[in-house]
Amino acid sequence: MTDGSGTEPEDAPAGRLGLGGYPVNLLVRGRRCVVVGAGRIAARKIDALLEAGAAVHVVAPRLGAEVQAWLDEGRLTADERAFRPDDLDGAWLATVAVGVSEVSAAVAAAAESRRVWVNAADDPANCSFTLTSVVRQGDIVVTIGTGGRSPALATWLKDHVRSEMGPEWATLLDVLSEAREELRAAGGSSEDADWQRALSSGMLDLIRAGRLAEAKEQLRSCL
Numbered sequence: 001m002t003d004g005s006g007t008e009p010e011d012a013p014a015g016r017l018g019l020g021g022y023p024v025n026l027l028v029r030g031r032r033c034v035v036v037g038a039g040r041i042a043a044r045k046i047d048a049l050l051e052a053g054a055a056v057h058v059v060a061p062r063l064g065a066e067v068q069a070w071l072d073e074g075r076l077t078a079d080e081r082a083f084r085p086d087d088l089d090g091a092w093l094a095t096v097a098v099g100v101s102e103v104s105a106a107v108a109a110a111a112e113s114r115r116v117w118v119n120a121a122d123d124p125a126n127c128s129f130t131l132t133s134v135v136r137q138g139d140i141v142v143t144i145g146t147g148g149r150s151p152a153l154a155t156w157l158k159d160h161v162r163s164e165m166g167p168e169w170a171t172l173l174d175v176l177s178e179a180r181e182e183l184r185a186a187g188g189s190s191e192d193a194d195w196q197r198a199l200s201s202g203m204l205d206l207i208r209a210g211r212l213a214e215a216k217e218q219l220r221s222c223l
Contacts, residue, residue, distance in 0.1 A: 021130060023143065029053030031092040036060065036083045036107050038067040041121050042097035049095075050075055059087050060098075085110035097121040124148040133158035138170025168208040172215075175207070179219055198222035 033049050035042055038060035046067060049056050056076040058067055063078060070076050079087070083103060088094055088110050094117070096107040101123060108126035111118035120126040132145035133154040142165070144157045176198075180190045198219050206215035 021145075021147075023132070023145070025141070026052075026093070028093060030055055032057060032090055033093040033095070034059065034087055034091045035095045035097070036087070036103065037095075037097040037121075038063040038078070039097065040064065040066075041099075042095075043067055045095045045097055045119075045121070046070065046076065049093075054093070057087070057091075059083050083107060083110075085113075088114050088116050091116050094118040095121075096123075096126070101126070122151075135161045135165060137165050137167065138173060140165070140169055140173055166208070168204060171207050171212070172204055175203070175212070175216055175219060179216075179223065183223070193223045195223075 028049065029052060031054055033054040033056050035046050035049070035056060035058050038058050042058070042060070043064060043066040046056055046058065050070070058071075058076055058078040059081070060067075060078070061080060061082055063071065063080060067076075067078070071078050083096075083106060085106070088107075091111075091114070094107055094111045096104050096118065097120075098104065099122070104120040104123045104126040108118050108120060108128070110116075111128065117129050118127060119129055119131055124130065127148070130145065130148045132143040133151075135142040135144070135158055142161055144154050144161065146154045176195070180193075183190045183193060201218050201222050203215045203218050206212070206218060
């Protein structure tokens with residue numbers, strides 16, 4: 001990945017591509033996302049795209065059992081053949097998971113010429129974006145990335161965060177959101193409220209103990 005001028009960024013660590021990026025949450029619902037490959041790793045990518053509501057099209061000489069099941073259920077479309085550059089016509093996003101560098105490079109070249117963002121599994125040289133590990137708890141989303149340097153560390157950190165972030169965090173978000181809307185409805189400014197004091201007041205422990213009413217009262221006393 002370059003900085004757009006064809007050269008590596010000056011602050012890229014020696015010996016590897018500079019993969020420091022701009023974190024975003026892509027809204028792909030209803031948008032054509034092409035996945036090249038249909039094996040175990042590709043299935044994980046497809047599953048995440050389907051969960052996000054993407055219109056997934058798969059290109060692979062042979063479909064794995066899981067991908068075939070999704071096709072039979074009408075959840076995606078597929079072409080059982082080798083990749084062609086025009087497969088990316090009209091696509092918003094491309095993912096390749098075949099483990100063959102020549103195929104990854106071909107998909108990356110086709111994506112670049114069409115200004116389609118592309119991710120190649122375990123092949124950062126052929127990526128224009130990298131994926132992060134994600135932990136979700138209700139509407140709370142925590143993403144963890146290592147710049148493509150260690151997926152194993154990202155997975156370990158994901159498991160650690162997941163073990164620490166139980167359903168009480170989603171309840172905390174609901175309580176805070178409700179209080180914010182109440183402040184705004186009363187003509188107050190939610191920006192002036194001391195949210196950090198409230199969050200440090202033990203609210204989460206109260207929610208974790210099932211003492212929701214006390215947690216809300218604690219929040220009101222801080223605001």
